[in-house]
Amino acid sequence: MASSSRVFSANLRKLSNFPIRRSLPEIPLTSRFFSVKSLFGSLRLNTNFRKFEYRTRASMAEIVTPQSKGKVQVFDAEDELAVSLAKYTADLANNFSKERDSFTVVLSGGSLIKSLRKLVEPPYIDSVDWSKWHVFWVDERVVPKDHPDSNYFLAYNAFLSKIPIPSGNVYAINDALAAEAAADDYETCLRHLVKSKIINQSEITQLPKFDLMLLGMGPDGHVASLFPSHPLVHENTKWVTCIKDSPKPPSERISFTLPVINSSAYIALVIAGASKANAVHAALGPDPSSDSLPVQMVSPEGELTWFLDMGAASKL
């Protein structure tokens, strides 16, 4: 077993962005919590090694959890979360655009779209090569595209209409079809794009491997339109499915299935507000609930990063 100080140092090394890391002394771990204050901020360690946080004076703390749970970042305010999310997304977009000449990004609905607002401001509005972007939806409500409930409508108004993305690179779900047909139609579209190599394919699952999925989470722990205790959570044949009894209105929706979500190269879970604190705690707290919430089943082939504000992280 690793010694206390080795675990401590290993966790410390993960906080590579912070200059303080080199100047911190090795500290005897005698109490359950201790903290170190410095010019740069403060460090707090829970000595059962479940949790380790570094808080900068500016705004962000990072919680190191078991690797399977991903990287967890907590921001003092949603505005700071939005700044960091914009940089994270722009950096990935630039890397993928260089590497494979395209960037496939999947949006959800809800408050996530508002949290993307800093991406359409300088410097990113000018520095990102938007022509390489291909935009998809992890879920959509079965309503016309100009309906206030439409995830496309939301994303178009707040994001897509503000960036110079070719219209052919925006893959909206067909609103002229009923739920099942729209799900099948979207899956066919994805299969075509995997074949033509616009979307990568996972070598492990052979499923589409999107470069980045930007997911929100509901207060009940749902992601996409996959709700707790609903059989759709276990759908593992289809790529895209539909739900007609969604507990969150509107009741008819189209959704990616979990295997497709989990084949992603990167997933960002973007969660703000105290109403989400219980579900965040269930997923990241010391005693994960045994009844897995959909958010707990998010476990990408690549990297998972949580963007939380203080409200969402308040029960951790």
Ligand SMILES: O=C(O)[C@H](O)[C@@H](O)[C@H](O)[C@H](O)COP(=O)(O)O
């Ligand atoms: O269409 C939808 O309803 C969404 O895609 C859904 O999965 C959403 O992301 C969460 O419900 C969080 O929504 P809020 O961030 O608005 O709470």
